[in-house]
Amino acid sequence: MTTLTTYPTQGGDSGGQLANTTTNTINNDYIALGVTATVARGGCRFESITIAGTATVTAATLGLLAYSTLFDGPETLTIYGVKPDQGLFTTVAGNLASLVSTYPTTNTVSWACTLSHSSYTYESVLGIVQELIAQGGWSSGNAI
Numbered sequence: 001m002t003t004l005t006t007y008p009t010q011g012g013d014s015g016g017q018l019a020n021t022t023t024n025t026i027n028n029d030y031i032a033l034g035v036t037a038t039v040a041r042g043g044c045r046f047e048s049i050t051i052a053g054t055a056t057v058t059a060a061t062l063g064l065l066a067y068s069t070l071f072d073g074p075e076t077l078t079i080y081g082v083k084p085d086q087g088l089f090t091t092v093a094g095n096l097a098s099l100v101s102t103y104p105t106t107n108t109v110s111w112a113c114t115l116s117h118s119s120y121t122y123e124s125v126l127g128i129v130q131e132l133i134a135q136g137g138w139s140s141g142n143a144i
Contacts, residue, residue, distance in 0.1 A: 006047075006048070013045040013088065013089070014089070015096055016096070041096040045085075045144070049141070051140055052140050053133055053134070053139060053140070057126065060128070060129035061125065062079065062123050076113075077111045078109070079109040079111055079123065081125075082100065083104075083132055084135060085142060086103060105127075109125055111123050
């Protein structure tokens with residue numbers, strides 16, 4: 001079995017859009033969603049995914065650390081893929097919201113998380129990764 005581990009690596013590979021705004025921040029080392037966010041968006045883009053379109057992917061996980069200095073209750077986040085790859089995130093107003101509403105994968109993950117300062121949670125994103133790789137035009141080296 002081959003294991004691929006990847007992280008967002010360059011400017012524009014991570015971004016956040018606070019709730020009730022169209023302002024995007026990019027190139028963050030964390031994604032801040034806001035204190036009273038009801039619908040906020042954050043994103044990570046992973047480059048140079050070396051998986052052939054003919055490969056059978058049997059497991060895919062995303063490691064997440066959610067924390068807050070003001071709130072420690074449970075939260076529910078929805079994880080989407082974006083297809084096809086739309087390039088780096090930008091500061092164009094509403095960029096993150098439009099990516100999810102215009103180009104979402106049909107597979108999503110509902111992540112019920114408890115906010116913590118030290119505990120990573122690993123969620124299966126297998127359906128999302130399989131859908132992205134199965135789309136027309138996928139080739140090894142593309143970004144997710």
